[in-house]
Amino acid sequence: MAERKVNATSTQVAKLAGVSQSAVSRAFTPGASIAESTKRKVLQAARKLGYQPNAIARSLSTKRSKIIGIVIANVTTNPFYPEVLDALSHRFQQRGQRVMLFVVTRDQNLDDILPQLLEYRVDGILLTAATLSSAMAHECSRLGVPVTLFNRSVPDTNASSFCCDNIEGGRMAARLLMESGHHQVAFVAGSRDTSTSLERERGFREELKKHGLEPYIEMGKFSYQGAFDAARKLMRLPKSPDAVFCANDIMAIGVLDALRHAEQKKVPEEVSVIGFDDIPMAAWPSYNLTTIRQPIERMIDSAVNDLLDRINQNTIVSKQELVRGDLVVRFSTKLPSGLSSGYVISTSETRNV
Amino acid sequence: MAERKVNATSTQVAKLAGVSQSAVSRAFTPGASIAESTKRKVLQAARKLGYQPNAIARSLSTKRSKIIGIVIANVTTNPFYPEVLDALSHRFQQRGQRVMLFVVTRDQNLDDILPQLLEYRVDGILLTAATLSSAMAHECSRLGVPVTLFNRSVPDTNASSFCCDNIEGGRMAARLLMESGHHQVAFVAGSRDTSTSLERERGFREELKKHGLEPYIEMGKFSYQGAFDAARKLMRLPKSPDAVFCANDIMAIGVLDALRHAEQKKVPEEVSVIGFDDIPMAAWPSYNLTTIRQPIERMIDSAVNDLLDRINQNTIVSKQELVRGDLVVRFSTKLPSGLSSGYVISTSETRNV
DNA sequence: AAAAATGATGAATGCGTATGCAAACATGCA
DNA sequence: TGCATGTTTGCATACGCATTCATCATTTTT
Structure with a gap:
């Protein structure tokens, strides 16, 4: 059982292999100038000692931590975000x-979090479902740390951002509802201070207005329960809505459950419901939710590529990308006469702003 | 607009403040021996330069990274795990x-991941929904890195582990089903190689056996869809089950949807369904799932405390904790004659093994 | 065969911080 | 006033690696 060795260092490996510490470093640096033979010697000695390069020391030396800071919210309340996190994590992982x-929780201030990231000299920062204060944005750019926003639109910073085209999404929802003959619609918002919710609302309103309609607005707090309660309030209205557009799927599902189980309403016969995101649950037979799909994989790919590019090429130019969502028509909405049942998915596209 | 300063160092701050670099270091080290007056000078100079200590350098020097490695699986397929992640993340966060x-995905080998963590000299490792190879366990203990398993039972390692009492949970499910008069039951397992699923199955079988019953077993692959398919298979059986116990809630929900929407079965009138975890969705009116609740917060608290204690006190003793779950009776199961409707929650307790 | 180019190697240094140690200083007490 | 005690301070060094530079060994060129 012999050894009680702890975290061998490159110097120890060097001694055992009969070479210099530099040689050990080179053996573990792809593309470094080192003879095949000595490399073998080094690796053998390293194995014997259970040596593994110390990434902390390397980071200090190279001034690259190879760490990306990810800040994410709503992980437990919206199944959309675990998916985002999963995809992000894998992408970064496989890119080394x-x-x-x-x-973070909604009430947590990002300005307290970011310094903790910067402390570790992260190579880049990815924020999702979180808003950046301009002070912090400035601080990041001063330090040369690229920032990318996912699913939040930019203030005036030089952070990149990757979003679904929320305004157009709102319009799509409005069009579908109007084409299928609804006259009194409602919007269940997430909160008053989130670009996603505000933009979806804006597109929805705009399109409705063209036809002289105006939606009720109710707060759903970005949660199942909040939307559940919102739906009940809407149904108490003198002229209750015959269609509800929700700022995301989880709220749409809350509305659906409220309508069916608390208000005894038939969906879509009496009330249509439409969501946003297309989370997996939306396709479950209990819900069969009509929704606007966010092309998550594509958006994540772009976001990750952009961030890594800016890190590696030291580019300063940031990018604002807007990705068109797909309308997925299921059975929570009445069908417009022109459409047959089942899926109808509009083609999607990516647009640079 | 002046400065284009980038990442000031303690030496620069020292110069500006007219003190030594040591003084700067001490100003940022709680409890260090430094006069109040010089501390003020330092902090002022630091603010002026936008200085923030470099955690990487500190880690190298102190041999403490203040980083915990978390490995987690099933983040997108089981809402239980985002909750775990959220709780873990917050606890560690507030403990500095x-x-x-x-x-990770099910097919990813942990043995490829752990080295990546060890490379950064993490202070401790927390694995959840992931199994540790004994080689890697040995490697960690060799390096003095404490490991804690959450929701997986230990092989023979000296890792700590924090689990729900799965066997007892299985028994509780069996008892409830038998008391409410079911005669042909089934178990929808997650996989054949996961302790949680196996233990829940074992407890379930054991308790059934006492009364001469034996369950059908079907694989649900730990996913909604897998369980959905499993339920359909079960219903094709010559003597189809009148109750199904699932290794977790997400599968129970898949079974429920299959029964109701694909098999036109009434739940609980024709078939009872019971899950495990008590994820938020279980309480939604569409499902109203009877289940065994895992006291997540309590378990996480214990796990985090244990890991941090072992890190700080350099303790070697690991801990195996088994937490009793609570039976939450909702409406997806027929009620035994003794019980009234609504919730029945058994008291829970923590047991050390 | 000599000169030039190429490749491999090690010594030395720097990355930014923490900390042991000894010196300097302040304080209390007799 | 003198000495003992306690507090601050700076110097020097270590942490583990990457990398520059000069040196030396090898190969290629003419």
Whole structure:
């Protein structure tokens, strides 16, 4: 059982292999100038000692931590975000970056979190479902740390951002509802201070207005329960809505459950419901939710590529990308006469702003 | 607009403040021996330069990274795990630890992931929904890195582990089903190689056996869809089951949907369904799932405390904790004659093994 | 065969911080 | 005033690696 060795260092490996510490370093640096023979010697000695390069020391030396800071919210309340996190994590992983994670709650101030990331000299920062203060944005750019926003639109910063075209999504929802003959519609918002919710609302309103309609607005707090309660309020209205568009799927599902189980309403016969995101649950037979799908994989790919490019090429130019969502028509909405049942998915596209 | 300063160092701050670099270091080290007056000078200079200590350098020097490695699986397929992640992340956060995250898929080998964590000299490792090879366990203990398993039972390692009492949970499910007069039951397993699923199955079988019953077993692959398919298979059986116990809630929900929407079965009138975890969805009116609740917060608290204690006190003793779950009776199961409708929650307790 | 180019190697240094140690200083007490 | 005690301070060094530079060994060129 012999050894009680702990974290061998490159110097120890060097001694055992009969070479210099530099040689050990080179053996573990792809593309470094080192003879095949000495490399073998080094690796053998390394194995014997259970040596593994110390990434902390390397980071200090290279001034690259190979760590990406990810800040994410709503992980437990919206199944959309675990998917985002999963995809992000895998992408960075396979691109050789580690992930330092911060899960934040709505009331947590990002300005307290970011310094903790910067402390570790992360190579880049990815924020999702979180808004960046301009002070912090400035701080990041001062430090040369690229920032990418996912699913939040930019203030005036030079952070990149990758979003679904929320305004157009709102319009699509409005069009579908109007084409299928609804006259009194409602919007269940997430909150008053989130770009996603505001933009979806805006597109929805705009399109409705063209036809002289105006939606009720109710707060759903971005949660199942909040939307459940919102739906009940809507149904108490003198002229209750015959269609409800929700700022995301989880709220749409809350509305659906409220309508069916608390209000004894038939969906879609009496009330249509439409969501946003297309989370897996939306396709479950209990819900069969009509929704606007966010092309998550594509968006994540772009976001990750952009961030890594800016890190590696030291590019300063940031990018604002808007990705068109797909309308997925299921059975929570009445069908417009022109459409047959089942799926109808509009083609999607990516647009640079 | 002046400065284009980038990442000031303690030496620069020292110069500006007219003190030594040591003084700067001490100003940022709680409890260090430094006069109040010089501390003020330092902090002022630091603010002026936008200085923030470099955690990487500190880690190298102190041999403490203040980073916890978290490995987690099933983040997108089981809502239970985002909750776990959220709780873990917050606890570590408020205890001054950062989190390095690895999201793994079932087919990914942990033995490829752990080295990536060890490379960064994480202070501790928390694995959830992931199994540790004994080689890697040995490697960690060799390096003095404490490991904690959450929701997986230990092989023979000296890793700590925090689990729900799955066997007892299985028994509780069996008892409830038998008391409410079921005669042909089934178990929808997750997989054949996961302790949680196996233990829940074992407890379930044991208790049934006492009364001469034996369950059908079907694989649900730990997913909604897998369980959906499993339920359909079960219903094709010559003597189809009148009750189904699932290794977790997400599968129970898949079974429920299959029964109601694909098999036109009434739940609980024709078939009872019972799950495990008590994820938020279980309480939704569409499902109203009877289940065994895992006291997540309590378990996480214990796990985090244990891991941090072992890190700080350099304790070697690991801990195996088994937490009793609570039976939450909702409306997906027929009620035994003794019980009235609504909730029945058994008291829970923690047991050390 | 000599000169030039190429490749491999090790010594030395730097990355930014923490900390042991000894010196300097302040304080209390007799 | 003198000495003992306690507090601050700076110097020097270590942490583990990457990398520059000069040196030396090898190969290629003419």
